[in-house]
Amino acid sequence: MTQLQNKYQIALLSAFAIGIHSIENLLPSPIPWLRFGFANIITLIALYIYGFRAAFTVTLIRTFISSLINGTFPGPAYLMSLGGGIAATISMWLIIYLIPHLFSAVGISVIGAFFHNTIQIFIAYLLLIQCLEPVILVSPLIILAGTIAGTINGIVAEFVIANLKNQLKPT
Amino acid sequence: MNTIVSITAVSESKDKAEKAIKAAFDEINKIQKLTDFYSGKSEISLINKNAGVSPVKVSGTVIEILEKALDVSEKTKGSFDITIGAISSLYDFSKNIKPSNKEILKRLKYVNYKNIIIDRKNQTVFLKKKGMLIDTGGITKGYASDKAAEVLKINGIKSGIIAVGGEIHAFGTNPDNKLWKIGIKDPDPNSEENDIIAAIELSDSSISTSGDYQRFFILDGKKYHHILDPKTGMPADLCRSVTVIGKENSMTDALATGIFVLGPEEGIKILKENGLNGVIIDKKNNLIITPELDKKIEFTSNCSKYNKS
Amino acid sequence: MNLHQIVRNTTKADRILILFLIIFCFSLIIFFNRIFSNKPSIHIYSEGKEVYILSLNENNQVNIKGRLGITTIEIKDKKVRFISSPCKNKLCIKQGWKDSGSIICLPNNVIVSIGEYRKGGIEIDAITK
Incomplete structure (x- = not known):
């Protein structure tokens, strides 16, 4: 793949991720940060197909542009989103890189969701809440929801990756 | 008054409440000035100075206080007696001074409430024997809280609570629209200032407690507290704490002292005779309450130190 | 590729991980509710x-x-x-x-x-x- 193609792919994936991220923000949610994290699907796809650098770049672009769209830049919501996104990307990449065949994309997605949420809770604690009790009470709930959402996202990612890999095969 | 006075008035208007509370404080100060045992200018001092000499013209307030005091003296067969001043003035609870038995015996003859002659018509008071001293400290706090309550009511206050020291007069309901809830101090000397053994809900009532923990000193291993038995001139030792609940605070204030001297059996009898309620902890740590109180009293875990017989 | 295939493609580690996280979170939720509950x-x-x-x-x-x-x-x-x-x-x-x-x-x-x-x-x- 040429440099140009790479840039093009990153831009395309970023656009997808921003769209998904922004639409998701419009959906109502029972707990403030309880979201599906569909944008993570894009990160996962980028990781599998284009590698860590592409995925990391997509994450940075996605969180930055989305926060501009949602008007949260550079507030705590942006930092949470950025921290969560970076944590998910790095953790997923590390697992893929270190133990390549132990997990399928579903497992990787769950791991990503787990670190995404953990870091977000941690940042929220530092910046917003600073009271341990509600954080401790709500984190298992968030991580549980994240695990379920991560599973679903992983399945979706598997679909897309499988289809994309077919398309990308040189004909 | 040589004690902490607290007045709470419940009102829809802050100005109205503040005005009423100020008037109530003025009333309490006025009573204090008239009755101060230690000030040479008070009417009580004038009466004492003229003991055995001549009747003294006094205000209606002082007449009223003395009449109420004599009423309680009658009810308690002299166990509450304001003429105890002749002996109580020998003690100094801040300097740990206890008079010798000889001194006490010498003055015991001056202690008898029957030697107070009140002439209502001429508004005079006369103490028959020279050397007699009346000290209304055992009733003025209660009386003052009654009067303060009256002043609040005159100023349009429907609910309030007045505490002159531990003498409490409550009327209406508390700010949460519930009955006033009054705690009874735990007489245990090791207890904290605000430790209570029980709480009682009341309205339009007064509550007073006399205890051996209020003012005392320890000399040669013996505890001397401020509630003296008019018959011996020595601190009464049958009770540790007596709480009396009734309409008038002057009555409950004086009666708590009188019953403290009389002891638990006589005390409960007097309470029942007068349709009053009370809580007594005697020297053996028995906790006795009047039967009517059973439903109104809420005990705390502190009361586990005491035996209910 | 269909859903059935994807589920079959998941590894043992995937399933253990998901199961572990779910059980772990549930037990934490129950545990914390016990500790922090204001139920008298x-x-x-x-x-x-x-x-x-x-x-x-x-x-x-x-x-x-x-x-x-x-x-x-x-x-x-x-x-x-x-x-x-x-x-x-x-x-x-x-x-x-x-x-x-x-x-x-x-x-x-x-x-x-x-x-x-x-x-x-x-x-x-x-x-x-």
């Missing part, structure tokens, strides 16, 4: 000492040794009552079921309190002393 517990004191802390949510029956003898207390449907007491007037039993406040049997010196019985812990307006 029942505190039982005998002769001035705390002898039991029980949950108001679990039906239970306990015997407490007091000064005179054994007092039996029953907890049922988030309420508590005295079933038997060696005291004379049985006032504690007559109070029946309670879901707040406290029941005190002075003769046998047993106190049952819903929520912690703070030392002298009654909210009051004034103290007579």
Whole structure:
């Protein structure tokens, strides 16, 4: 793949991720940060197909542009989103890189969701809440929801990756 | 008054409440000035100075206080007696001074409430024997809280609570629209200032407690507290704490002292005779309450130190 | 590729991970709810000492040794009552079921309190002393 193609792919994936991220923000949610994290699907796809650098770049672009769209830049919501996104990307990449065949994309997605949420809770604690009790009470709930959402996202990612890999095969 | 006075008035208007509370404080100060045992200018001092000499013209307030005091003296067969001043003035609870038995015996003859002659018509008071001293400290706090309550009511206050020291007069309901809830101090000397053994809900009532923990000193291993038995001139030792609940605070204030001297059996009898309620902890740590109180009293875990017989 | 295939493609590690996280979170939720729940517990004191802390949510029956003898207390449907007491007037039993406040049997010196019985812990307006 040429440099140009790479840039093009990153831009395309970023656009997808921003769209998904922004639409998701419009959906109502029972707990403030309880979201599906569909944008993570894009990160996962980028990781599998284009590698860590592409995925990391997509994450940075996605969180930055989305926060501009949602008007949260550079507030705590942006930092949470950025921290969560970076944590998910790095953790997923590390697992893929270190133990390549132990997990399928579903497992990787769950791991990503787990670190995404953990870091977000941690940042929220530092910046917003600073009271341990509600954080401790709500984190298992968030991580549980994240695990379920991560599973679903992983399945979706598997679909897309499988289809994309077919398309990308040189004909 | 040589004690902490607290007045709470419940009102829809802050100005109205503040005005009423100020008037109530003025009333309490006025009573204090008239009755101060230690000030040479008070009417009580004038009466004492003229003991055995001549009747003294006094205000209606002082007449009223003395009449109420004599009423309680009658009810308690002299166990509450304001003429105890002749002996109580020998003690100094801040300097740990206890008079010798000889001194006490010498003055015991001056202690008898029957030697107070009140002439209502001429508004005079006369103490028959020279050397007699009346000290209304055992009733003025209660009386003052009654009067303060009256002043609040005159100023349009429907609910309030007045505490002159531990003498409490409550009327209406508390700010949460519930009955006033009054705690009874735990007489245990090791207890904290605000430790209570029980709480009682009341309205339009007064509550007073006399205890051996209020003012005392320890000399040669013996505890001397401020509630003296008019018959011996020595601190009464049958009770540790007596709480009396009734309409008038002057009555409950004086009666708590009188019953403290009389002891638990006589005390409960007097309470029942007068349709009053009370809580007594005697020297053996028995906790006795009047039967009517059973439903109104809420005990705390502190009361586990005491035996209910 | 369909859903069935994807599920089949998941590795053993995937499934263990998901299962572990779900069980872990559930147990944490239950555990934290126990610890942080404000649902009052029942505190039982005998002769001035705390002898039991029980949950108001679990039906239970306990015997407490007091000064005179054994007092039996029953907890049922988030309420508590005295079933038997060696005291004379049985006032504690007559109070029946309670879901707040406290029941005190002075003769046998047993106190049952819903929520912690703070030392002298009654909210009051004034103290007579």
